[in-house]
Amino acid sequence: MHPVLKSLISGFSFSGNLREDVPAFLIFHACPKTAAHSRSVVEKARQLAARFELDAARAEAAAWLHDISAVFPNDKRLEISEQLGLEILPQEAQVPLLLHQKISAVMAEKIFGIHNTTGILDAIRCHTTLKSNPTTLEMLVFASDKLAWDQKGVPPYQAEMQAALATSAGSGGMGVSALSVAQRQSQGDPSLDAGVLSRVESQIRIRVK
Numbered sequence: 001m002h003p004v005l006k007s008l009i010s011g012f013s014f015s016g017n018l019r020e021d022v023p024a025f026l027i028f029h030a031c032p033k034t035a036a037h038s039r040s041v042v043e044k045a046r047q048l049a050a051r052f053e054l055d056a057a058r059a060e061a062a063a064w065l066h067d068i069s070a071v072f073p074n075d076k077r078l079e080i081s082e083q084l085g086l087e088i089l090p091q092e093a094q095v096p097l098l099l100h101q102k103i104s105a106v107m108a109e110k111i112f113g114i115h116n117t118t119g120i121l122d123a124i125r126c127h128t129t130l131k132s133n134p135t136t137l138e139m140l141v142f143a144s145d146k147l148a149w150d151q152k153g154v155p156p157y158q159a160e161m162q163a164a165l166a167t168s169a170g171s172g173g174m175g176v177s178a179l180s181v182a183q184r185q186s187q188g189d190p191s192l193d194a195g196v197l198s199r200v201e202s203q204i205r206i207r208v209k
Helices: 003-009 018-028 032-051 056-065 074-083 090-094 096-110 120-125 136-147 158-170 178-186
Strands: 173-176 204-207
Touching (some): 003 096, 032 136, 056 096, 056 120, 074 090, 090 096, 096 120
Antiparallel strands (some): 173 204
């Protein structure tokens, strides 16, 4: 394990249960707000997984771990990413907050033993920006994170996203305009700049068979 990650587990005892370990780990590192947010994302993920008949265990695992890198301050994320040997896009170097999804994926694998054969790491790795041609799990975690708004007020995209989910549930599919959602989030979150948004397709529709 990389020394920068090994230092995070010193003095912490793992139970082997993500439902216990993730919030305890975040609180251990003085991130109680992130622990509360993660719990909310898990609840949303559980609801969406049930609605669309998806694997609830994988959805919950990705939701628990999506923001685990909150233990690193934002002003340290670029340095941490370099130390971990992560690919850093120009937009991410400009807005280091975006790197938290990649760092979280590394932590989920190296600290919490998650294997990417389940798709969980990929879902964590793109939960903020999403990506073109996402899997159902990736879309579910992205949507859960956006619906579990942890800022002041009501997210400007909430009603549209909930309506889209309700409509697609009735037709047996899961369809969300990812770019529209991300653009609305960017109104309250300057971390999502035009360069990052350009990487998200204007319309992504996932059909759940």
